[in-house]
Amino acid sequence: MLVLRRRAGESLLIGDDIEIEVLAVSAQGAKIGIRAPRETVILRKELKITEKQNEAAAQGLGPSDLERTLQKLRG
Amino acid sequence: MPRHVACSVPGGMPQVQTRYFGSMTYREESVFEFPAGLPGFIQEKRFVPIEVPQHSPLIFLQSLAQPTLCFLSFPILVVDPEYRLAVAREDLLALALNPDRQPQLGTEVAVLALLSFRDQLPATANLMAPVVVNLKTQRALQAIRQDQVYSHQHPVQPRASEQLC
Numbered sequence: 001m002l003v004l005r006r007r008a009g010e011s012l013l014i015g016d017d018i019e020i021e022v023l024a025v026s027a028q029g030a031k032i033g034i035r036a037p038r039e040t041v042i043l044r045k046e047l048k049i050t051e052k053q054n055e056a057a058a059q060g061l062g063p064s065d066l067e068r069t070l071q072k073l074r075g
Numbered sequence: 076m077p078r079h080v081a082c083s084v085p086g087g088m089p090q091v092q093t094r095y096f097g098s099m100t101y102r103e104e105s106v107f108e109f110p111a112g113l114p115g116f117i118q119e120k121r122f123v124p125i126e127v128p129q130h131s132p133l134i135f136l137q138s139l140a141q142p143t144l145c146f147l148s149f150p151i152l153v154v155d156p157e158y159r160l161a162v163a164r165e166d167l168l169a170l171a172l173n174p175d176r177q178p179q180l181g182t183e184v185a186v187l188a189l190l191s192f193r194d195q196l197p198a199t200a201n202l203m204a205p206v207v208v209n210l211k212t213q214r215a216l217q218a219i220r221q222d223q224v225y226s227h228q229h230p231v232q233p234r235a236s237e238q239l240c
Contacts, residue, residue, distance in 0.1 A: 046219045050204040051115035053227045054217075056191040057146050057201065058116070066095060069192055070130055073231060 091123055092142035095135060099125065106139065107208050107215040111169070114204075114217060119144060122215075134187060136206070148187040152180070154200040154231055159224075160186065162207055166218045170209045178207075185210055189217075190231065203227040 006012065011021040019035040034042055061069050088100040101123045109120050118140070125135040132153050138144035151158045160177045167174040170184075178184040185208040188200035202225035208215040 044219075046203065046221070047114055049227050050201070050217065050219050053191065053201050053204070054113055054115040054146075054189065056193070057189045058144055059192070060094065060145055060147060061192050065192075069198070070133065073133075073198055 091137060091139055093125065093135070093137045094143055094145035096125065096127070104213070106213060107136070108213055109215050111216060116144070136187070147190045148206065149190060149200060149231070151186040151188045151202070151205050154188045154229060155202060158202065161220050161222055161224070162218045163221055166207070166216055169216055170207065170214055171212060172209060183210060184208055191228070198231045199228040200231050201227045202229045
C-alpha cells in the first residue's frame with residue numbers, strides 16, 4: 001500500500017480524473033472530499049463488506065443441513 | 076425481543092411462502108419494514124421474523140417478496156452478552172429514534188446479528204452490521220458501525236444459544 005502524508009487542504013490525484021482532498025482532520029476522523037466522474041462508484045468499504053456478507057448469509061442452509069447445523073450451534 | 080411467532084393457524088391472516096417451513100400465516104404488524112432494503116438486497120423491504128420453539132433463540136428473517144430468501148439471525152446478546160450498540164446518528168434518524176443517545180436494547184429496539192454458514196467452518200455472526208428494529212414502528216435497517224470494534228465474521232460459539240433466553 002502506498003502511504004502518503006497529507007494535511008488539510010492538500011489533495012491527491014488518482015489517474016487523470018479523480019481527485020481526493022483532505023478537507024479537515026480531527027480526533028474523530030478525516031473529512032475527505034472526492035471529485036470523480038459521475039459514473040465512478042464510491043462506497044464506504046464497510047458497505048461493500050456488508051453487501052458481500054449479506055450475500056453469504058443469504059445462502060443460508062439447505063433444509064437437510066438446518067437441523068444438523070443448528071444442533072451443532074446448540075453445542 | 077420480538078415475540079411475534081408466525082404460526083400455521085388459519086383464519087384470514089396473510090400467508091407467506093417460507094424457505095424452511097413451507098407456507099405460513101403471519102401477522103401484518105409483526106413485519107419488519109426496511110425502507111432502504113439491506114445492502115446487497117435493496118429491493119427487499121419487508122421481512123417477517125419467524126421464531127420456532129425447537130430452534131430458539133434463532134430468528135428466521137423471511138423475505139415476503141422472495142420465498143427463497145431467508146436470513147438466519149440471533150438476538151445480538153446471544154452472540155455477545157456484552158455487545159455495545161453504536162448506531163450512527165443518521166441511522167437513528169432514519170429509524171425515528173432519538174439521535175442523541177443509543178437506544179435501549181430490548182425495549183426500544185431489537186438488534187439481530189445475521190448468521191453465515193460455510194461448509195465445515197463455524198457459523199459466524201455479523202456484529203459489524205446488525206439489523207436494528209424500532210420496536211414501536213417495526214421500522215428496521217442494517218446499521219453499519221463506523222468503528223472497528225466488532226467483526227463482520229464473529230465466530231459463534233456452540234452453546235451461545237444457552238447464554239440468554
